[in-house]
Amino acid sequence: MQAIPNNLRQHETSAAEAAALIQSGRTLAVGGYTSAGYPKAVPRELAARKRAGEPLAVNLLSGSLVGQIDELLADLTIRRTPMFESPAMRRAVNERRMVYVEQQIAKLPRLLRSGALGGIDVAVVEALGFTEEGRLIPTSSVGLMPLLLEMADRIIVEINSAQPAGLEGLHDVYLPGRPPERRPIPLLHPAHRFGEPFVRVDHDKIRAIVRTDEPDQAPAPEAPSGIMVQVTANLLNFLELEAARRWPGGLPPIQSGVGNLAYGLVTALGRSSFRDLKFFCGTLNEAGMELLLSGQAVAASTSAVQMTPRVTEILRNHGHSLRKSLVIRNQEITNDVEPAARLEILALNTGLEADIYGNVNTSHIAGAQVVNGIGGGANFAQNSGLSIMLLPSCGKGGAISTIVPMTPHVDICEHDVDVLITEQGVADLRGKDDVERAEAIIANCAHPAYREHLRRYLDRAVALVGGHHPQLLNEAFDWHRRLKETGSMAESGIFSSGG
Amino acid sequence: MQAIPNNLRQHETSAAEAAALIQSGRTLAVGGYTSAGYPKAVPRELAARKRAGEPLAVNLLSGSLVGQIDELLADLTIRRTPMFESPAMRRAVNERRMVYVEQQIAKLPRLLRSGALGGIDVAVVEALGFTEEGRLIPTSSVGLMPLLLEMADRIIVEINSAQPAGLEGLHDVYLPGRPPERRPIPLLHPAHRFGEPFVRVDHDKIRAIVRTDEPDQAPAPEAPSGIMVQVTANLLNFLELEAARRWPGGLPPIQSGVGNLAYGLVTALGRSSFRDLKFFCGTLNEAGMELLLSGQAVAASTSAVQMTPRVTEILRNHGHSLRKSLVIRNQEITNDVEPAARLEILALNTGLEADIYGNVNTSHIAGAQVVNGIGGGANFAQNSGLSIMLLPSCGKGGAISTIVPMTPHVDICEHDVDVLITEQGVADLRGKDDVERAEAIIANCAHPAYREHLRRYLDRAVALVGGHHPQLLNEAFDWHRRLKETGSMAESGIFSSGG
Numbered sequence: 001m002q003a004i005p006n007n008l009r010q011h012e013t014s015a016a017e018a019a020a021l022i023q024s025g026r027t028l029a030v031g032g033y034t035s036a037g038y039p040k041a042v043p044r045e046l047a048a049r050k051r052a053g054e055p056l057a058v059n060l061l062s063g064s065l066v067g068q069i070d071e072l073l074a075d076l077t078i079r080r081t082p083m084f085e086s087p088a089m090r091r092a093v094n095e096r097r098m099v100y101v102e103q104q105i106a107k108l109p110r111l112l113r114s115g116a117l118g119g120i121d122v123a124v125v126e127a128l129g130f131t132e133e134g135r136l137i138p139t140s141s142v143g144l145m146p147l148l149l150e151m152a153d154r155i156i157v158e159i160n161s162a163q164p165a166g167l168e169g170l171h172d173v174y175l176p177g178r179p180p181e182r183r184p185i186p187l188l189h190p191a192h193r194f195g196e197p198f199v200r201v202d203h204d205k206i207r208a209i210v211r212t213d214e215p216d217q218a219p220a221p222e223a224p225s226g227i228m229v230q231v232t233a234n235l236l237n238f239l240e241l242e243a244a245r246r247w248p249g250g251l252p253p254i255q256s257g258v259g260n261l262a263y264g265l266v267t268a269l270g271r272s273s274f275r276d277l278k279f280f281c282g283t284l285n286e287a288g289m290e291l292l293l294s295g296q297a298v299a300a301s302t303s304a305v306q307m308t309p310r311v312t313e314i315l316r317n318h319g320h321s322l323r324k325s326l327v328i329r330n331q332e333i334t335n336d337v338e339p340a341a342r343l344e345i346l347a348l349n350t351g352l353e354a355d356i357y358g359n360v361n362t363s364h365i366a367g368a369q370v371v372n373g374i375g376g377g378a379n380f381a382q383n384s385g386l387s388i389m390l391l392p393s394c395g396k397g398g399a400i401s402t403i404v405p406m407t408p409h410v411d412i413c414e415h416d417v418d419v420l421i422t423e424q425g426v427a428d429l430r431g432k433d434d435v436e437r438a439e440a441i442i443a444n445c446a447h448p449a450y451r452e453h454l455r456r457y458l459d460r461a462v463a464l465v466g467g468h469h470p471q472l473l474n475e476a477f478d479w480h481r482r483l484k485e486t487g488s489m490a491e492s493g494i495f496s497s498g499g
Numbered sequence: 500m501q502a503i504p505n506n507l508r509q510h511e512t513s514a515a516e517a518a519a520l521i522q523s524g525r526t527l528a529v530g531g532y533t534s535a536g537y538p539k540a541v542p543r544e545l546a547a548r549k550r551a552g553e554p555l556a557v558n559l560l561s562g563s564l565v566g567q568i569d570e571l572l573a574d575l576t577i578r579r580t581p582m583f584e585s586p587a588m589r590r591a592v593n594e595r596r597m598v599y600v601e602q603q604i605a606k607l608p609r610l611l612r613s614g615a616l617g618g619i620d621v622a623v624v625e626a627l628g629f630t631e632e633g634r635l636i637p638t639s640s641v642g643l644m645p646l647l648l649e650m651a652d653r654i655i656v657e658i659n660s661a662q663p664a665g666l667e668g669l670h671d672v673y674l675p676g677r678p679p680e681r682r683p684i685p686l687l688h689p690a691h692r693f694g695e696p697f698v699r700v701d702h703d704k705i706r707a708i709v710r711t712d713e714p715d716q717a718p719a720p721e722a723p724s725g726i727m728v729q730v731t732a733n734l735l736n737f738l739e740l741e742a743a744r745r746w747p748g749g750l751p752p753i754q755s756g757v758g759n760l761a762y763g764l765v766t767a768l769g770r771s772s773f774r775d776l777k778f779f780c781g782t783l784n785e786a787g788m789e790l791l792l793s794g795q796a797v798a799a800s801t802s803a804v805q806m807t808p809r810v811t812e813i814l815r816n817h818g819h820s821l822r823k824s825l826v827i828r829n830q831e832i833t834n835d836v837e838p839a840a841r842l843e844i845l846a847l848n849t850g851l852e853a854d855i856y857g858n859v860n861t862s863h864i865a866g867a868q869v870v871n872g873i874g875g876g877a878n879f880a881q882n883s884g885l886s887i888m889l890l891p892s893c894g895k896g897g898a899i900s901t902i903v904p905m906t907p908h909v910d911i912c913e914h915d916v917d918v919l920i921t922e923q924g925v926a927d928l929r930g931k932d933d934v935e936r937a938e939a940i941i942a943n944c945a946h947p948a949y950r951e952h953l954r955r956y957l958d959r960a961v962a963l964v965g966g967h968h969p970q971l972l973n974e975a976f977d978w979h980r981r982l983k984e985t986g987s988m989a990e991s992g993i994f995s996s997g998g
Contacts, residue, residue: 081930094966099932102967104914110843110884114745116917116929179751179843179884184683246613252678337836337882344609344678359909368966374914382881383836385609385678408972410858410909415603415873418615430615431580433598467593467867468601473907473976480972 001129001137001168003159004209008130011209015041018156018208022046022122027059029148031125032066033331034258034283035219036304037141039124039158041212043069050076061120063144063331064105064282064303065372068217074098081117082108083373094369102363102370105282106335106379109147113178123152126160126212127199128168135198138171139163140216141304142330146173146199155201156208162215164312166319167305171197172327176336187339190253190280191299191325195333216307221286224264227392230423231261232268235348235390238419238426239274242386253280253301255340255380256348261390263287265348270296280345282334282376284326286311292325293318301327303334335376337383344385349377351389351412353402356438356454357469358414358429360389360407366480367408374411381416393422393447399488401450403441405457406476420445434469435462449490500628500636500667502658503708507629510708514540517655517707521545521621526558528647530624531565532830533757533782534718535803536640538623538657540711542568549575560619562643562830563604563781563802564871567716573597580616581607582872593868601862601869604781605834605878608646612677622651625659625711626698627667634697637670638662639715640803641829645672645698654700655707661714663811665818666804670696671826675835686838689752689779690798690824694832715806720785723763726891729922730760731767734847734889737918737925738773741885752779752798754839754879755847757805760889762786764847769795779844781833781875783825785810791824792817800826802833834875836882843884848876850888850911852901855937855953856968857913857928859888859906865979866907873910880915892921892946898987900949902940904956905975919944933968934961948989 004012019042022028028046032038050056059079062069070077070086080089082103092098103111111117125145128137138145139160149155174195176182186194224232243251251274256262266287269277277297279288284302289311291297305311305328315322333339340347351362352371361367363374381387389412391402402422414437420427425444429437435458442454461470479489503511518541521527527545531537549555558578561568569576569585579588581602591597602610610616624644627636637644638659648654673694675681685693723731742750750773755761765786768776776796778787783801788810790796804810804827814821832838839846850861851870860866862873880886888911890901901921913936919926924943928936934957941953960969978988 079932096934096961096965096967099935100967101930101932102914107914111929114884114929118930176841179841180688180748182841182843183687184685184837184841186683188682189679249679337840338683341836342675342678342681342683344681364966364968366964366966367970367972368960368964368968370967374912378912379881382878385613406907408905408970408975409968411912413873413877413910413912415601415606430610430613431600431617433578433600435595436598461867462595465865465867466595467863467865468595468599468869469863469867469908471866471907473866473979476907476976477972 001131003129005130005134008203008206008209011206013208013210015045015210018042018210019045019049021154021156021207022058024056024058026121027061027118029061029120029123029152030066030069031143031145031148032062032069033064033141033143033304034306035067036216036283036306037126037139037143038066038069039126040160040214041158041210042124042156043072046076047072063108064375083375085372090371100370102373104374104379105331105376106337108144109332112147112151120148120152122154122156123148124156124158125149126158128163128165129159131198134203136201137168137198139167140307142171142173142328143303144331146175146330147332149199149201152205154207155205156210157206158210158212160212160214162213164315164319166315169197169323170319170326170328173199173330174333176332185333185336185338187333187342189299190278190301191327193327215312218306218308220308221263222260224260227423228261228264231390231392231421232264234421234423234426235265235388236268236272238421250274250276252346252385253278253343254348255281255345255384257350257377258283261350266291280340280343289314292322299325301329301334303329303331335379337379340380341383345380347380347384347387349381349389350391353404353407354389354391354420355404355407356441356458357434358417358420358437358441359410360412360417361409362411364409366484378412381412386418387416388419388421389417390421393424393445394450398447398449398490400483401447401479401489403446403450403454404479405454406471408477408480500630502628504629504633507702507705507708510705512707512709514544514709517541517709518544518548520653520655520706521557523555523557525620526560526617528560528619528622528651529565529568530642530644530647531561531568532563532640532642532803533805534566535715535782535805536625536638536642537565537568538625539659539713540657540709541623541655542571545575546571562607563874582874584871589870599869601872603873603878604830604875605836607643608831611646611650619647619651621653621655622647623655623657624648625657627662627664628658630697633702635700636667636697637827638666639806641670641672641827642802643830645674645829646831648698648700651704653706654704655709656705657709657711659711659713661712663814663818665814668696668822669818669825669827672698672829673832675831684832684835684837686832686841688798689777689800690826692826714811717805717807719807720762721759723759726922727760727763730889730891730920731763733920733922733925734764734887735767735771737920749773749775751845751884752777752842753847754780754844754883756849756876757782760849765790779839779842788813791821798824800828800833802828802830834878836878839879840882844879846879846883846886848880848888849890852903852906853888853890853919854903854906855940855957856933857916857919857936857940858909859911859916860908861910863908865983877911880911885917886915887918887920888916889920892923892944893949897946897948897989899982900946900978900988902945902949902953903978904953905970907976907979
């Protein structure tokens, strides 16, 4: 590895000079995936230019959410694709000061290559350095980096010396090609390597190289709440029964999302009797890294590793030996439907709310206010061998039931949810018709304070409207209306208005 | 080929004796896919037993809808999976006299193999005959036949001499295996053969063989209505522009559903300037067969061929020469996400209604009354290279707008619809945010009689609720309510009630 090849030394420059290459009104693409491997210095300089009064506005594109950049660039982003994580950006999107093009991250490569999202003016990416042959070595994520570099007119590279050198050799980059030349993705198991441990880049497009020395700001893992501990305990009980019946060789590769739920889940798996755990996910968290280190997990395929101080230490000391079990891939593989379906992954996802039939709203509060966007969960749920949805049964101290008569937005359809689990219990929805699904969800998953109300809604929908999927359209959203008007879904008399 | 191998001659019997093997209270699986290759004599005997007063009740399982059997067995089916096509069965399901387990047909093999849907007592399938080695040669569909034979405890085979011998050699059966041994599906193009031209069957499970001589009752193709002719014309105009920009080698493999819309679509493609057409679909109709015969289509991968008299004639005379372009596969390949995504298929689907953002209801009238079930369209839309939704803008002489503020059921989420087309025009939704999508759909696709109402709904939703996906929950279903109460969505004053 080398920091900067001789032929590119002329482009070494300051973050401010590099940022000056980025023009207003164009599309800026940034590397990084969740909170890993994102460029740090150039986006900060861009934000500084905006704060200094420059009328700067860009279309911001990335592979997934990149919270640190989203928050920095919220004021100068006028169009954001495909998801985001930032309170400032969320306000701007929901106040319609920013255009947000929501899209599943699995579909993003196809859309980009088709030209439907336009071109990319500048791509800014982070790297450990270059190989002797001049290829880029990514850091803690690969994400969409290869495609962004291929599509961008101009490229800015940040070489980050704070990223552990142990990351080198963990990457596996494979581009499936385009039809009619596209071939099967060879992946047979999560730790299978079939690509290259670097990203090819056209040196003629590299216009600036900036040295940085700044760790990822990875979110610190938090201990899960009491309710989520119980959700996870219910999950593990269910998985033990299912494994005894169906998976003599152990659990299938596990997909879980990002955040505290995923951290709690993976931690609980580590305390379980399950061995030889495998992950096929977008982001591997600290708990997953500990399992790889201890040997309780034997394989992880991911697009990003969350670089907490502990993970950084693990990679510094054990990066080389982890090459047999940890593979950091590009998003065309980690989020593609082909490997997920082939592996029959165990998909563990969450959402904001589910309806009595199991349709899930993962993205829009009250159907209108977007949180982070649909992301990757829906495609994993669709193509898994078993799709489990995990929710607390209520929120805001009981003011909200996450099980509602109808969700005002649907991201994951009921037929892509096999099992629904809350702290109350488990509803196994497989092989059930819609009313049977509703009965199982209400009896096993709803909070007791709402159970009777939901049961009455279902009974009345069956009696008054009937059909295969009974719904009372006149009052399906009464719970959401009541929440807005009174601050709680649980007001008495909620069912007395409709007919 | 032989009709019946020597070792199985003892099992040749009448349809009535074969039907006597089917016991009440068990799961009966039938071969066939859409209106092709279904068993004919044994289901009829079963229906006769029921009519004669026997208290017969079965769980009915098939790969897809099998209209002829669904109608015959509606009175004795107590549980139906995964879809159906029969007015009698529809009434029974919607009156909750029959349990209907709706499921995407792409997911069905995984669910069956997992045991989640229970076992299969008897499978009844149709075949042309046996190979010299004793394997079964399917007729006009393969569908789920290999898996049903593998799972069933006992098997009844109908040997149908009315099916053209030219079907022999068109089949290609490949089972992808199960994780962790599952390998990539080798398919590289629609006419690619990589399996076996027969279905393996355990002779010990065959308990009856019945000879029949009865053609498939394939639905006669109907000329499309004037509105659908215009929808199709809009589609072709769009495809020509898209092809010029993006597909220099011609259109990607086309997926279209069953029914008159698909027939009109394929007929129109035949009159277009497109050459080297390829199909990757569940069912190939007569128009598609004509294109293969004329050479305008060069490849078709399908699970079933609709055996109209003309198609039967084509297969009698040209079956052998069609082997290079026509492949009849099992459903694990035709409906799997892996080949669809790899080929970046052009998915052409329809639905009952779409909301202003592009969420589609394909299955439930007024959100409650199921029509046929979700079927295969949603998975094709999710995994296509381009997903186009085709709808007439209104129905029932204008009483119904198919573009509504909110659909009371969602089967295909907005992000899986790239382009929406009605007879009014084309809304290209790619790269748009939600309000931009709504503006494009209302301006280009809604019927003029409803356009202003939809525009006012959107404007008021933006003003009163706002957010990324504005919806007025208090009045989102007013159109559906008005339709139920007055027979039309278009009543004046429709917007004056909410707030």
